[in-house]
Amino acid sequence: MLKYGICRDFDLSESQTLYCEIGSLRLWLKKIKSEVILAHCQSEEVDEFFSYSEDEIPENAKQTRWSWEGSKLEVSLAPTLHDRDLVFRAMKPIFLPSKERVDFYVSPCVKLQISFNGKFIINLPIIRYSETWFGKDPTIGDLCYAVKTRGTIDPDEIIKKKYRFICHVSVYNEGASPISIDKLKVLTEYLRLYQDGEGYLYSDSLVIKQSEDSVKIAMSKPHITGKTLKKVFDARTALQTIFMKAFSVLLEH
Amino acid sequence: MNNFHLLNPTVVKIIYACLLVLASVILPYILKPIFTRHRTEHQRMLIEKVIRYLLLIISFFFILKLFEIDLKVILGAAGIFSVAIGFASQTSASNLISGIFLLLERPFKVGDTIIVGEHRGIVVSLDLLSTRLRTFDNLMVRIPNESLMKSNLTNMTHFPIRRIDIKIPLDFDVELEVVEKELNLIVADIIECLDEPKPIFLVDGMNEHSMIVQFSFWTRIENIMTVKKQVYSQMIRRLMAIGIKISLPKRILVNN
Numbered sequence: 001m002l003k004y005g006i007c008r009d010f011d012l013s014e015s016q017t018l019y020c021e022i023g024s025l026r027l028w029l030k031k032i033k034s035e036v037i038l039a040h041c042q043s044e045e046v047d048e049f050f051s052y053s054e055d056e057i058p059e060n061a062k063q064t065r066w067s068w069e070g071s072k073l074e075v076s077l078a079p080t081l082h083d084r085d086l087v088f089r090a091m092k093p094i095f096l097p098s099k100e101r102v103d104f105y106v107s108p109c110v111k112l113q114i115s116f117n118g119k120f121i122i123n124l125p126i127i128r129y130s131e132t133w134f135g136k137d138p139t140i141g142d143l144c145y146a147v148k149t150r151g152t153i154d155p156d157e158i159i160k161k162k163y164r165f166i167c168h169v170s171v172y173n174e175g176a177s178p179i180s181i182d183k184l185k186v187l188t189e190y191l192r193l194y195q196d197g198e199g200y201l202y203s204d205s206l207v208i209k210q211s212e213d214s215v216k217i218a219m220s221k222p223h224i225t226g227k228t229l230k231k232v233f234d235a236r237t238a239l240q241t242i243f244m245k246a247f248s249v250l251l252e253h
Numbered sequence: 254m255n256n257f258h259l260l261n262p263t264v265v266k267i268i269y270a271c272l273l274v275l276a277s278v279i280l281p282y283i284l285k286p287i288f289t290r291h292r293t294e295h296q297r298m299l300i301e302k303v304i305r306y307l308l309l310i311i312s313f314f315f316i317l318k319l320f321e322i323d324l325k326v327i328l329g330a331a332g333i334f335s336v337a338i339g340f341a342s343q344t345s346a347s348n349l350i351s352g353i354f355l356l357l358e359r360p361f362k363v364g365d366t367i368i369v370g371e372h373r374g375i376v377v378s379l380d381l382l383s384t385r386l387r388t389f390d391n392l393m394v395r396i397p398n399e400s401l402m403k404s405n406l407t408n409m410t411h412f413p414i415r416r417i418d419i420k421i422p423l424d425f426d427v428e429l430e431v432v433e434k435e436l437n438l439i440v441a442d443i444i445e446c447l448d449e450p451k452p453i454f455l456v457d458g459m460n461e462h463s464m465i466v467q468f469s470f471w472t473r474i475e476n477i478m479t480v481k482k483q484v485y486s487q488m489i490r491r492l493m494a495i496g497i498k499i500s501l502p503k504r505i506l507v508n509n
Contacts, residue, residue: 087449130441131473132448133414143413143473146448 005079005162005199006048006112007232012036012073019053020077021046023109023126023163028057031073036116039063040124048162066121074117079110079165079201080233081188082125085144087134088151093182096173104151104171104184107164110193110201110233126163134185144185151184165193165201168222174211190219193233202229270316277308298363298378299356344399345382351398352381366409369396373409409474414447416471417481419488422463422500429456432466432497439487440470445480447471463500 010018012031020027023046028039039061057063086108096102109127113120129148135141149159151169158166167186173179191203204219222229260268281304288304289297317324356379361367365376367386372394374386384401386394409415423432433454440446452470459465472480492499 128444130444130446130448133450133471138414138416138450138471139412 005195005201006077006110007079007195007199008050008077010050010075010077012075014071017053017055017057018075019051019055021049022112023048023161024128025112025124025126026061027112027114027124028053028061029075029114030057031068034067034069036066036068036073037063038066038114038122042128045127064122066116068116070117072117076113076115076118078113078115078232079163079193079195080113080123081191081193081203081236082108082111082129082145083188084131085134085142085188086129086147086186087132087144088147088149088184088186090181090184091150091152091157093180094153095178095180096171097178098173098176101170101172102181103153104169105153105155105158106147106151106167106169106184106186107149107158107160108147108167108186109164112163134183142185160200162199162201165203166222167191167203168205170205170207172207172209174209176212179210187217189237190235192221192231192235194222194229195232196224196227196229201232204235266319269319273312273315273319277305277312280308281305293362302381344397348382348398351402352379352383355379355384355398355401360406361408361411365411368407368409369401369404372396413473414471415474415477416450416469417477417484418467418469419484420457421466421468421488422460423466424498424500425459425464427464427497429454429466431495432492433468435491435495435497436468436488439484439491443480443483443487445472445476446484447473462502 006022010029012018012029014031014033017028017030020029024042024044026041026043028037030037030039037057039057041058041061086106088104088106088108090104094102109125109129111123111125113123115121129145132144132146133141134144152158155168160166169184169186171181171184186203186206191206194202196202202222202224205222207218207220209216209218281301284304285297285301288300292300314324317327361376361379363376363379366374367376369386372386372388374388374392374394377385377387377393381398383395383397386396388394421432436454437452440452446452447470450471452468454469455467457465457467470484489499
């Protein structure tokens with residue numbers, strides 16, 4: 001496990017409190033006798049900060065008690081992906097002529113996975129996304145998370161934070177007529193996460209090839225010039241290429 | 254076991270019959286996991302019932318054969334009583350046929366929340382003759398399948414998302430743009446409200462003391478109650494904070 005970015009391990013001794021600030025998440029972990037108190041709440045978005053604290057856990061934080069008999073407690077924090085797909089709006093709706101390609105860059109937030117001595121405990125959202133319906137009408141579609149940061153075609157415009165991952169999506173219009181792209185769905189189920197030497201996260205790159213009546217999606221490891229990437233999260237479903245019948249399953253226009 | 258032939262043949266037959274009945278009761282429990290793997294709760298229930306009734310019918314005919322009862326006699330006797338039985342089992346037959354149609358048409362499944370007539374509840378079981386609902390105040394309601402087929406049925410949980418409509422009576426002098434903007438901000442702040450489909454704001458009509466506006470927004474069916482509570486409480490607080498009055502009927506008392 002890498003020990004930078006948001007991938008961290010901490011030893012927690014008796015009566016000690018670990019305090020973490022990551023994005024909007026505020027997290028407290030306190031070991032008391034045969035239990036661990038896990039408290040969290042949401043606040044202003046800030047960069048990551050970890051420390052052992054003497055302060056009391058605030059009243060407004062949601063607290064859960066975890067039974068833990070062992071005296072040794074190692075808390076591990078790691079990035080994980082959302083259980084639902086993520087939907088982005090393009091900065092401005094973009095038209096894609098036939099046989100042309102557009103590259104989008106998006107930087108959604110990851111979730112934080114907490115483990116005690118390697119045992120999974122809970123996944124917490126670093127930024128809470130509201131839910132959204134991705135479909136032509138309320139009868140056909142999927143429940144997804146609506147990501148507030150918009151997809152951009154300029155990689156320099158992207159928000160770079162260690163609790164966000166950068167996903168590069170290429171859309172090819174292989175059809176005969178132009179298409180407009182307003183919204184884009186990122187399939188989290190198939191994505192893997194990688195971390196560079198500075199602690200920044202990247203996901204697999206997505207290539208969407210849209211023809212008249214079907215969509216072909218391929219995934220590949222991101223290529224970041226001059227950086228070595230290490231995998232920190234494996235895809236829930238391993239797939240290299242996906243075929244989908246309807247265009248609307250990934251893009252909305 | 255070697256001394257089995259020493260027993261009275263009638264006793265042996267009774268033992269066989271008991272074993273057959275026992276097998277037809279136990280076998281569905283053994284066969285159920287094999288046939289219902291990767292099936293929905295609704296299909297599992299249906300398969301279990303089919304297996305159970307099929308085994309009971311087969312056992313019944315085996316037992317008749319075991320006791321050397323002529324099936325023709327039974328059928329003949331049934332013929333004599335068929336008119337009487339026909340009259341008596343009209344309702345049951347109708348419920349049975351309706352049950353089969355419901356199973357095929359599948360307007361709801363076990364676990365769905367439905368409204369039938371004055372009853373609203375969660376479907377606990379869909380049997381061949383009746384459907385059982387558990388109401389929200391924890392009552393069991395048995396509805397004959399025939400009634401279900403004849404009634405208007407609303408499935409509240411068929412689609413994963415639902416629209417919530419709120420009617421708000423407002424004073425005639427309020428600025429609708431301000432109200433619309435504030436209501437949109439309220440639902441944007443509540444994480445359980447869906448980002449899309451977008452909320453709808455429209456004027457629904459007027460009466461003698463107010464202008465009725467309708468504000469509609471979407472949420473997951475699981476969140477309806479909590480979201481409604483949050484939206485109503487925030488709406489009253491935030492509209493009052495910006496000076497928007499919810500219009501109430503006014504009565505002027507004149508004291509002569």
